[in-house]
Amino acid sequence: MAETTTRTGLPKGFRSAEQGWPALHRIPHPPYRVPLAGDILGASRRTPLQDSLKYARRLGPIFRRNAFGKEFVFTWGAELVADLADESRFAKHVGLGVANLRPVAGDGLFTAYNHEPNWQLAHDVLAPGFSREAMAGYHPMMLAVAERLTDHWDRAAAGGRAVDVPGDMTKLTLETIARTGFGHDFGSFERARPHPFVTAMVGTLTYAQRLNSVPGPLAPVLLRRASRRNAADIGRLNRIVDEVIRVRRAGGGGGGSGDLLDRMLDTAHPETGERLSAENVRRQVITFLVAGHETTSGALSFALHYLAREPEVAARARAEVDRVWGDTAAPGYEQVAKLRYVRRVLDESLRLWPTAPAFAREARADTVLAGEHPMRRGAWTLVLTPMLHRDPSVWGDDAERFDPDRFDARAVRGRAPHVFKPFGTGARACIGRQFALHEATLVLGLLLRRYELRPDPGYRLRVTERLTLMPEGLRLWPERRGGGAGGPSPAQPV
Numbered sequence: 001m002a003e004t005t006t007r008t009g010l011p012k013g014f015r016s017a018e019q020g021w022p023a024l025h026r027i028p029h030p031p032y033r034v035p036l037a038g039d040i041l042g043a044s045r046r047t048p049l050q051d052s053l054k055y056a057r058r059l060g061p062i063f064r065r066n067a068f069g070k071e072f073v074f075t076w077g078a079e080l081v082a083d084l085a086d087e088s089r090f091a092k093h094v095g096l097g098v099a100n101l102r103p104v105a106g107d108g109l110f111t112a113y114n115h116e117p118n119w120q121l122a123h124d125v126l127a128p129g130f131s132r133e134a135m136a137g138y139h140p141m142m143l144a145v146a147e148r149l150t151d152h153w154d155r156a157a158a159g160g161r162a163v164d165v166p167g168d169m170t171k172l173t174l175e176t177i178a179r180t181g182f183g184h185d186f187g188s189f190e191r192a193r194p195h196p197f198v199t200a201m202v203g204t205l206t207y208a209q210r211l212n213s214v215p216g217p218l219a220p221v222l223l224r225r226a227s228r229r230n231a232a233d234i235g236r237l238n239r240i241v242d243e244v245i246r247v248r249r250a251g252g253g254g255g256g257s258g259d260l261l262d263r264m265l266d267t268a269h270p271e272t273g274e275r276l277s278a279e280n281v282r283r284q285v286i287t288f289l290v291a292g293h294e295t296t297s298g299a300l301s302f303a304l305h306y307l308a309r310e311p312e313v314a315a316r317a318r319a320e321v322d323r324v325w326g327d328t329a330a331p332g333y334e335q336v337a338k339l340r341y342v343r344r345v346l347d348e349s350l351r352l353w354p355t356a357p358a359f360a361r362e363a364r365a366d367t368v369l370a371g372e373h374p375m376r377r378g379a380w381t382l383v384l385t386p387m388l389h390r391d392p393s394v395w396g397d398d399a400e401r402f403d404p405d406r407f408d409a410r411a412v413r414g415r416a417p418h419v420f421k422p423f424g425t426g427a428r429a430c431i432g433r434q435f436a437l438h439e440a441t442l443v444l445g446l447l448l449r450r451y452e453l454r455p456d457p458g459y460r461l462r463v464t465e466r467l468t469l470m471p472e473g474l475r476l477w478p479e480r481r482g483g484g485a486g487g488p489s490p491a492q493p494v
């Protein structure tokens with residue numbers, strides 16, 4: 001990993017993008033800059049990512065925005081992003097929203113600086129928790145949680161009621177990571193309101209995003225109330241995870257299941273023999289509980305939105321589930337990866353709405369990006385994944401159209417590498433990718449087999465941002481297939 005010399009990842013004495021990008025003047029920026037404030041005309045505090053997408057469309061594959069005197073470079077052109085994926089010259093940059101999460105997640109896996117020793121230690125100790133064997137072990141628990149969802153949807157279907165899709169997907173994915181990773185039950189489906197963990201998490205993510213919208217030195221004044229609320233949210237997250245850890249330790253530590261929490265508490269590094277400290281375990285539990293559910297719930301919600309909107313896609317996906325799973329009540333681990341078309345639906349949803357919509361890359365040494373833009377060591381840029389996934393030179397002029405066939409094997413083989421990056425890139429790419437894909441494909445399969453999904457004809461997709469993306473106000477009316485018979489309960493024995 002790149003050694004950096006300051007906590008921000010920049011060499012000492014290195015302050016601004018002007019210094020990091022010697023030819024910054026060649027990179028376009030929006031017109032009408034406001035002195036001191038920068039490019040704030042028309043900017044929204046609530047949807048900074050979608051604002052950047054608008055600028056991207058106008059300004060092209062690389063552009064910059066100024067906020068309160070600081071320049072930020074955004075990149076999305078496929079050629080530029082392919083160059084940024086070169087791990088020998090670029091590394092993850094912990095900046096903007098991710099850096100703002102440091103008070104919550106510290107040197108946990110997601111927010112660790114590249115040079116912090118706990119990154120490698122935790123990565124090596126936790127990676128086996130995502131092996132094929134580990135995943136196969138989580139599968140029955142994923143099925144059991146999905147059954148709680150279908151119980152809830154069955155009741156809604158019987159009463160002709162709508163379901164709150166993002167709310168229910170959040171319950172499902174939180175329970176799934178909590179149970180598989182930590183042997184914990186938050187009881188989300190038994191609660192009328194979101195679990196306090198979710199409320200506190202949404203609070204800290206929203207605050208981390210808001211911090212980007214005010215000048216750094218003024219944040220303590222302008223966000224005084226919000227900052228107090230944020231401190232309370234962090235306190236709540238800490239208390240909740242401390243209790244999860246206490247219960248495990250009280251059970252004699254090492255519950256024997258070898259889940260993520262066992263690994264965090266008991267596993268020594270295979271070569272150095274080092275273990276995670278108590279403070280670091282707390283950071284990792286928060287990291288995995290948050291990273292392990294928030295983005296997957298968004299991905300499932302977007303996929304369900306498109307399935308409800310595109311009856312032909314839904315019919316094809318449903319036919320595949322019926323064909324591959326037949327009458328098997330509880331599909332086995334191996335049967336999930338066989339849902340090729342359902343997986344394409346998921347990929348296409350993640351193309352249009354990658355729910356972790358940006359990642360930052362910094363130069364390991366002085367270099368020239370794509371042979372055109374000189375960057376000094378430590379200079380960085382934010383990759384806008386939703387725009388990379390709409391680059392017309394890769395995806396065509398109809399890139400906005402939802403079409404899962406873009407992910408059939410031949411189409412994928414025909415595209416350059418590094419054009420589809422919902423899980424980031426390189427050594428710091430998502431450790432939970434297979435977990436998320438398995439869980440989401442399984443759940444989509446179960447829901448498609450059991451229900452027809454009726455949309456609200458008046459609904460227009462609105463996307464809410466809290467560093468992550470989520471469809472806002474999305475409701476669907478599930479109807480049991482075949483007048484109530486369609487699809488057995490997922491966890492019933494065959």
Ligand code: HEM
Binds near residue numbers: 123288356421
């Ligand atoms: C659809 C679901 C998911 C999406 C779109 C997603 C996306 C991402 C992205 C883009 C990154 C890289 C961020 C960066 O470069 O700054 C990342 C990292 C990470 N993700 Fe995920 N993720 C998902 C699910 C999960 C799950 C299920 C887990 C855990 C069970 C997880 C745990 C993590 C962790 C710990 C990291 C940091 C890895 C490191 O730096 O070593 N994610 N994820």
